Amino acid sequence: MQVSKRQFLKGVGALLAGVSVYGATRTPQADSLLQPEQESEIKYAMVHDENACIGCNACVQACREVNHIPEGVTRVKIERKGPFGEYPDQSYRFSRVSCQHCEAAPCVRVCPTGAAYIDKETGIVAVNSDRCVGCQYCIAACPYQVRYIHPETRTADKCDFCQKSRLAQGLQPACVEACPTKALTFGNLKDPESDLVKLLKRKPSYRAKVDLGTRPKLFHIQTIDGEIML
Amino acid sequence: MSAFHFEGLVWHWPIAIYLFLAGLSAGAVFFAIMLKHFKLSHEAWHSPFVQAAAIIAPVAVFGGLGILVFDLTRPLDFWKILVFYNTSSVMSMGVLVLMAYQLVLFAWIACVFQRRITQLLGNRLPVANRLLSWLVKQEAAITGILVILAISLGAYTGFLLSALIGFPLLNNPVLPLLFLISGLSSGAAATLLGGVLLRGNPNGVEVRFIHGIEIPLILVEIGLLFTFFAGLILSGGQSQVAALNALGFGFWGWIFWAGVIGIGLTLPLAFNLWMKVSADRKFAYVAVTASFSLIGVFLLRNFILYTGQMTGI
Numbered sequence: 001m002q003v004s005k006r007q008f009l010k011g012v013g014a015l016l017a018g019v020s021v022y023g024a025t026r027t028p029q030a031d032s033l034l035q036p037e038q039e040s041e042i043k044y045a046m047v048h049d050e051n052a053c054i055g056c057n058a059c060v061q062a063c064r065e066v067n068h069i070p071e072g073v074t075r076v077k078i079e080r081k082g083p084f085g086e087y088p089d090q091s092y093r094f095s096r097v098s099c100q101h102c103e104a105a106p107c108v109r110v111c112p113t114g115a116a117y118i119d120k121e122t123g124i125v126a127v128n129s130d131r132c133v134g135c136q137y138c139i140a141a142c143p144y145q146v147r148y149i150h151p152e153t154r155t156a157d158k159c160d161f162c163q164k165s166r167l168a169q170g171l172q173p174a175c176v177e178a179c180p181t182k183a184l185t186f187g188n189l190k191d192p193e194s195d196l197v198k199l200l201k202r203k204p205s206y207r208a209k210v211d212l213g214t215r216p217k218l219f220h221i222q223t224i225d226g227e228i229m230l
Numbered sequence: 231m232s233a234f235h236f237e238g239l240v241w242h243w244p245i246a247i248y249l250f251l252a253g254l255s256a257g258a259v260f261f262a263i264m265l266k267h268f269k270l271s272h273e274a275w276h277s278p279f280v281q282a283a284a285i286i287a288p289v290a291v292f293g294g295l296g297i298l299v300f301d302l303t304r305p306l307d308f309w310k311i312l313v314f315y316n317t318s319s320v321m322s323m324g325v326l327v328l329m330a331y332q333l334v335l336f337a338w339i340a341c342v343f344q345r346r347i348t349q350l351l352g353n354r355l356p357v358a359n360r361l362l363s364w365l366v367k368q369e370a371a372i373t374g375i376l377v378i379l380a381i382s383l384g385a386y387t388g389f390l391l392s393a394l395i396g397f398p399l400l401n402n403p404v405l406p407l408l409f410l411i412s413g414l415s416s417g418a419a420a421t422l423l424g425g426v427l428l429r430g431n432p433n434g435v436e437v438r439f440i441h442g443i444e445i446p447l448i449l450v451e452i453g454l455l456f457t458f459f460a461g462l463i464l465s466g467g468q469s470q471v472a473a474l475n476a477l478g479f480g481f482w483g484w485i486f487w488a489g490v491i492g493i494g495l496t497l498p499l500a501f502n503l504w505m506k507v508s509a510d511r512k513f514a515y516v517a518v519t520a521s522f523s524l525i526g527v528f529l530l531r532n533f534i535l536y537t538g539q540m541t542g543i
Contacts, residue, residue, distance in 0.1 A: 004370030011371030106395055112321040113314040133310050134303025140240040143396030154303040212395055
């Protein structure tokens with residue numbers, strides 16, 4: 001019995017040793033959740049002013065063109081609620097649904113290959129499509145339901161604040177540029193002089209599903225039009 | 231809302247089959263080890279029930295993994311899950327457990343059937359014979375590790391779903407335990423069914439041993455199901471909505487009450503209780519009871535997967 005106990009311990013020890021050696025190959029991108037954040041000067045965020053939004057979907061179209069998003073999927077949706085009130089005093093409410101670029105992103109936590117990661121330079125939640133195998137765990141894990149499988153690449157895709165398209169050229173995201181009513185404001189949360197921070201300090205805002213602890217970086221300024229809803 | 235197609239549905243029935251097969255494999259191994267350790271000892275390799283488990287466990291885990299790979303949108307890239315990994319991902323950790331499990335599973339099967347394998351090989355492969363005799367010396371360690379890995383695998387399928395924080399029915403601490411216990415009972419049922427199909431004695435010591443464990447297992451499963459839904463309802467909010475939606479009068483409500491509770495738990499429990507320990511067991515009795523258990527666990531996996539994704543926060 002003593003011998004078999006020792007053998008058992010040896011076996012468990014070998015297993016643990018194997019696991020710790022395997023630790024050397026682990027993916028660096030996914031560590032952002034576990035290690036203290038490296039301080040970067042940039043942390044991008046976005047504000048959607050629901051008072052200004054008229055639901056024209058110009059942002060959706062601009063995003064589609066700039067980022068080559070095929071029909072059937074989209075990185076951004078404008079959700080419409082209403083109409084509220086009797087004709088002619090009717091109003092709608094519009095809300096932006098897109099990636100919230102969470103600080104504690106559930107998609108990054110569950111991704112088995114590290115294909116979903118938080119860019120340390122900018123705080124953008126991005127997808128490394130070379131690593132993505134299409135298990136769709138991130139799609140199921142995202143409480144905002146903004147991820148989809150891109151029909152051409154067959155990998156997970158979503159809003160990246162135009163990181164690979166317009167941001168790379170020093171431009172604002174396509175949706176911000178396209179908005180005719182200036183309902184969208186994009187900028188650096190860490191820059192107190194940015195329009196984004198100034199706006200957030202001036203108007204009360206809310207974020208979706210904060211109770212899940214995801215710390216989203218898409219802020220909404222709630223419309224004061226329409227009915228009080230519970 | 232249709233039962234199999236609704237907005238927000240990400241994982242479909244192939245995943246339910248995978249969850250079922252992984253639990254089944256872990257359960258079959260668990261009961262084969264118990265049989266060998268407590269009842270059969272060195273005669274285990276004669277037993278059709280241990281033989282059935284030794285066939286079912288690898289076939290089920292391979293089948294499940296095959297389904298999983300083909301359910302990827304890029305099946306040919308599956309190897310990336312093996313190379314890259316993310317310590318915070320339940321799936322990554324589960325894949326590690328699955329890989330280790332398969333390795334140790336084959337080592338254990340080799341130990342149990344060593345005499346038979348040596349007979350078959352003769353003197354043709356001295357290396358294999360040496361490897362086998364080395365493995366047999368490590369059998370205690372292999373068995374211990376395999377028990378741990380089988381339990382981990384059984385619970386892992388539950389953890390996989392409970393990591394989805396947007397769905398209160400899935401993001402539930404009881405789920406991994408529920409999956410583990412129901413997985414074990416499906417493994418027991420598969421072992422019994424396979425055993426009698428391989429002409430094992432339906433009144434044998436193996437059947438009596440497994441049936442003895444099955445009654446408490448079913449009772450624990452009922453208790454866990456009760457805790458699972460009571461917890462959701464008492465939490466209120468969307469958790470309550472999710473629980474009541476699942477248990478209501480829709481398609482999935484029927485699957486739960488008639489399929490999971492009726493066919494899967496009540497009938498096998500009743501059969502086990504009615505059949506006194508002294509009474510003789512017949513082939514049909516063992517096969518039907520086991521089939522009901524298997525159907526129940528399979529329906530439970532589908533029920534949890536679909537109703538879980540129906541109601542988000």
